[in-house]
Every structure is written in C-alpha cells, then in structure tokens.
Amino acid sequence: MIVTIDGVAASGKSSVASGVARALGIPYVSSGLLYRAATLLGLEAGLPLHQAAALLAHLQGNSLRLEPRAEGNRVWAGERELTLELHSSRVDAGVSAVAALPEVRAWVDAQLRALPEPFVAEGRDMGTTVFPHAEAKFYLTASPRVRAERRAKERPEDVPVIEAALTERDRLDTVQSAPAPDAQVIDTGPLTLEGVIEEVLASVRAPLA
Numbered sequence: 001m002i003v004t005i006d007g008v009a010a011s012g013k014s015s016v017a018s019g020v021a022r023a024l025g026i027p028y029v030s031s032g033l034l035y036r037a038a039t040l041l042g043l044e045a046g047l048p049l050h051q052a053a054a055l056l057a058h059l060q061g062n063s064l065r066l067e068p069r070a071e072g073n074r075v076w077a078g079e080r081e082l083t084l085e086l087h088s089s090r091v092d093a094g095v096s097a098v099a100a101l102p103e104v105r106a107w108v109d110a111q112l113r114a115l116p117e118p119f120v121a122e123g124r125d126m127g128t129t130v131f132p133h134a135e136a137k138f139y140l141t142a143s144p145r146v147r148a149e150r151r152a153k154e155r156p157e158d159v160p161v162i163e164a165a166l167t168e169r170d171r172l173d174t175v176q177s178a179p180a181p182d183a184q185v186i187d188t189g190p191l192t193l194e195g196v197i198e199e200v201l202a203s204v205r206a207p208l209a
C-alpha cells in the first residue's frame with residue numbers, strides 16, 4: 001500500500017505523514033529531503049546549482065541515500081548523516097533550483113520507486129508523477145501567513161521574512177506541485193495537526209471498513 005501526501009511548503013506534509021505512518025505502523029518517505037540533500041552537497045562543493053551533470057555525478061560519488069522511518073527520515077552521504085543540516089535557510093533558498101532539474105528529478109524518482117512498500121510518501125508530485133497508482137492521495141494547503149506563523153516557532157527569522165520566502169518558494173515550485181485529480185485536498189489552516197492526521201486516517205481506513 002502507498003499513501004501520498006503532497007502540498008505546498010510548510011503545509012504540514014512531513015508532520016502529517018509521520019503521524020499517519022505511525023498510526024498505520026509503516027514508514028514514511030520524505031522526498032523533499034533528497035532534494036535538500038542534493039542542494040546541501042552541491043553548495044558545499046561550490047557547484048553551480050543549475051548544472052545537472054556535475055551535481056548528479058557528485059551525488060552518486062557521495063552515495064546519497066534516504067532512510068525512511070515512521071518517526072523521522074534520515075539522510076546519509078556514505079557514513080555521514082546530513083539530516084540535521086537540511087532545513088537551514090541556505091538550503092531553503094537553493095533547493096527549488098535543484099528540484100527544477102529534470103535529471104535530478106529522475107534520479108530522486110528512481111530512488112523512491114526502489115523503496116519497498118508499504119509506506120506513506122510526502123512531497124510535491126508523489127500522487128501525480130512518482131506513485132500515480134497510490135491507493136490514497138492527499139494534498140495539503142494553508143495560507144502563507146498561517147504556514148509562516150507555524151515555521152516561526154522553529155526558525156530564528158520573523159514571520160514576515162518567512163512568509164515572503166514561502167511565497168517565493170511556492171512560486172518556484174508551482175510546476176511540480178499540483179494536486180492529483182484523485183487527491184483529497186485539505187486546508188490545514190483551521191485544523192490542528194492531530195485533526196489533519198485523523199482526517200487522513202479516516203479516509204485511508206474507509207475502504208477497509
């Protein structure tokens with residue numbers, strides 16, 4: 001079984017995917033972490049982030065891999081764990097450029113499709129491109145202000161600065177971030193995290209009841 005949870009930046013995808021995965025007793029897969037890790041490694045190596053061939057060679061040379069778990073994904077470059085370095089503002093600012101490269105997208109998609117089922121997959125194009133055959137699909141939204149207020153609790157920047165960065169990332173991610181026609185769209189703005197998780201679980205379990 002595959003459940004997909006797509007949505008805009010900071011809409012709650014990873015928190016909801018983790019909660020749903022834990023309730024179902026299966027791992028979740030955070031596709032954005034692979035794009036973030038590619039960006040971090042590219043920045044560290046001083047590579048131009050729009051040069052796909054050099055970037056891909058660098059990723060393969062560093063044995064980049066995702067470790068899916070229900071309680072939080074980990075990302076490794078060989079023996080080095082990158083996980084805690086992937087949510088910096090520097091990575092945020094560069095990741096859309098890396099995610100726009102078709103060669104990098106194909107590499108990430110191949111990594112994801114090689115993972116053993118079952119799992120909950122979260123990202124931008126899980127329900128549309130990567131796992132169009134998924135059993136249940138969701139797309140999370142919330143206004144930029146609501147998302148910025150949530151993010152401000154975990155970042156040093158002020159709400160207006162975060163809101164402007166989120167709005168810009170929404171714009172850059174538009175091409176790959178759209179709800180699948182068969183996805184259930186959930187506005188998380190008025191809901192608690194637990195409320196969103198319950199709504200997703202109710203839909204996933206409905207066909208089984």
Ligand SMILES: Nc1ncnc2c1ncn2[C@@H]1O[C@H](COP(=O)(O)OP(=O)(O)OP(=O)(O)O)[C@@H](O)[C@H]1O
Pocket residue numbers: 007008009010011012013014015016032150151153154188189191192193194196
């Ligand atoms: N419904 C909700 N109510 C309140 N807070 C929430 C809700 N959903 C998520 N949050 C909080 O919002 C923040 C962003 O959530 P999360 O990191 O899961 O989003 P994301 O979509 O995975 O982000 P990104 O696109 O940057 O990877 C977290 O602090 C999370 O706890």
Ligand SMILES: Nc1ccn([C@H]2C[C@H](O)[C@@H](COP(=O)(O)O)O2)c(=O)n1
Pocket residue numbers: 009010013031032033035036095096099100122123124125126169173176
């Ligand atoms: N399936 C995906 C997942 C992520 N991206 C891009 C878009 C984001 O700017 C970036 C980081 O993702 P996040 O951690 O915010 O979920 O990666 C994508 O294009 N496709």
